[in-house]
Amino acid sequence: MSSTIKLWDFSGGIHPAENKERSTSRPIQPAGIPGQLVLPLQQHIGAPAKPTVAIGDAVLKGQKIADVSHGMGVPVHAPTSGVIESIGDYPVPHPSGMADRCIVLKPDGKDEWCERYSISDYRSLERDEALAIIHSAGVSGMGGAGFPTDIKLRPPRDRKVDTLILNGAECEPYITADDMTMRERAHDVVAGLKVMAWILRPERCVIGIEDNKPEAAAALRQATQGTQIELAVIPTKYPSGGEKQLIQILTGMEVPSGGIPADIGVMCQNVGTAVAVAKAIFEGSPLISRVVTVTGEAVRNPGNFEVLLGTPLNYLLDQAGLQQDRVSRLILGGPMMGYTLTTTAVPVIKTTNCIIAAVAAELPAPPPEQACIRCGQCAEVCPMELLPQQLFWHAKATEFEKAEHLNLFDCIECGACSYVCPSSIPLVQYYRYAKGEIRVQRAEQLKADRARERFEARQQRLEREQQEKELRRKERAKAAAEAQANKKAEAERAAANGEAVDERAAKSALVEQALARKRASTEASNAKVAAPAEPALEKPDIEALEKQFAQAQSKLDTMQAMLEDAKAQQADNVDKLERAVTKNHDRVKRAEEALADARKILATQPESQSSD
Secondary structure (H helix, E strand, C coil): CHHHCCCCCCCCCECCCCCCHHHCCCCCEECCCCCCEEEECCCCCCCCCEECCCCCCEECECCEEEECCCCCCCCEECCCCEEEEEEEEEECCCCCCCEEEEEEEEECCCCCECCCCCCCCHHHCCHHHHHHHHHHCCCECCCCCCCEHHHHCCCCCCCCCCEEEEECCCCCCCCCHHHHHHHHCHHHHHHHHHHHHHHHCCCEEEEEEECCCHHHHHHHHHHCCCCCCEEEEECCCECCCCHHHHHHHHHCCCCCCCCCHHHHCEEEEEHHHHHHHHHHHHCCCCCCEEEEEEECCCECCCEEEEEECCCEHHHHHHHCCECCCCCCEEEECCCCCCEECCCCCCECCCCCCEEEEECCCCCCCCCCCCCCCCCCHHHHHCCCCCCHHHHHHHHHCCCHHHHHHCCHHHCCCCCHHHHHCCCCCCHHHHHHHHHHHHHHHHHHHHHHHHHHHHHHHHHHHHHHHHHHHHHHHHHHHHHHHHHHHHHHHHHHHHHHCCCCCCHHHHHHHHHHHHHHHHHHHHHHHHHHHHCCCCCCCCCCCHHHHHHHHHHHHHHHHHHHHHHHHHHHHCCCCHHHHHHHHHHHHHHHHHHHHHHHHHHHHHHHCCHHHHCC
16 A cells, blocks of 8 residues: 555655664563652643642542643543642653642552543544543643644634644654554554544545554554555655654645644644544543653663653653663653753653663763854755754844744754754754743733733823813813803892892801891890899890891802702812801701790790880
């Protein structure tokens, strides 16, 4: 079948020593259950999962212990039964040696499963139901950055997938996890591919595998008998397992700069991901383990192990017989794209595929960096047809904008340029540094843009409020002018009728009342001095008191009307008028009480006095 498939080539590439035979001499071995499992909440691209368990909870194998409620992400499951020991920050696999949020599980040794639901005929499901099962099983890409598989299998409607590629190239030296998986679990690989093909409905399904894996190719050829799946055996060249390079080899099409495979109707999935999909659908088993290559001359028993996620690397290295006195470097991943470990306390996660325990002569430390001699070898081997030399200069000079214009982000960090550089320049490290700085600048720019948008929105709001306030002020001024005109008209009418109803007349009446009270008080005092022995009982001046009461009531009414006008116009003197109304209420009350007392006195005086 492979002989009829047309193949293309990609530019560049290298042929480093493979060093794969050391870890393929025996079958995949179970790594066993360690004394502690450390499970990072973010083993995928996207938002970290949030714990759904608490410290002290007993959990079963396969039970969901962390979930993602929204956004891009997948849940985390218990790899075995046990008790949640702690939830906190622990070292995780990362070039920086950073710590991150993790759930620590102490196994109980029973390895007791939770309830599982298997599907015998996935075609009876709706496609969304199958995608939900894949999501709930925590399946993410196991050959790259860990992109959630259910999201990848749900491309936009305007990007129909015509070709589904299963990547079995595994081109990087030392790594043989996918090779051994294809040899021993070919039927699971094909079963997972069929499920993904049923979801996507592509016109073509292809498994790409390098020609240095004849045993794996034979196993897949047998597993694909009677199907429409094509098996393409491609020439061995690094990095033919890169997503964009494999697409070009199998289809002749190039993914556009800054684009993704779906832009040209292609999707790539990893061999390990296909097995995880098959287990999720046919067994109801979540992704709780993976195959990891442990190799290098510093281990006695190199090979591939089925490892529970969360297993500390030091435990796994012990299973492979690490010789501490011989090891010079520990590398997580391959020698081209991996990184040196600073601690073995980090756990195996969904994207961990290889650990290399190398002796000093096997992977010696690189010699000191020297000046670039402009030989151009880096450009010749770059599979993305970039200009590594110019990218290096711009990255070193912190001219990140120029580096970005030279398609820096198209670099797949394969390490081919660093591998051939005669000056031992760590080119990929410079590119990673530049990418990181550009991402930081973009994040800061985004924050600045959002801050500017908030500031501009605030300014617009303040201007709008000021305009509304000015409009209200003008409306109040207009209403006040109209009210003043109405008062003036009323005053003119009252003056024509001889009534004092305006404010000035009311004030004049109050002054007259005060003067009258003062005169009455003075006269009363004089009368007391003249006849202190037997004060005369004066007849209360009911008429004067009634007049005072009427004047006080009139003043109150006037002030009350002024207050109501002020409130209607939202004037600034509302509080002052409210106090004036309160005072006038008191005056009316006092005048009313004085009038009532006078009438009582008049009613109790002797008949002779009342007739005076």
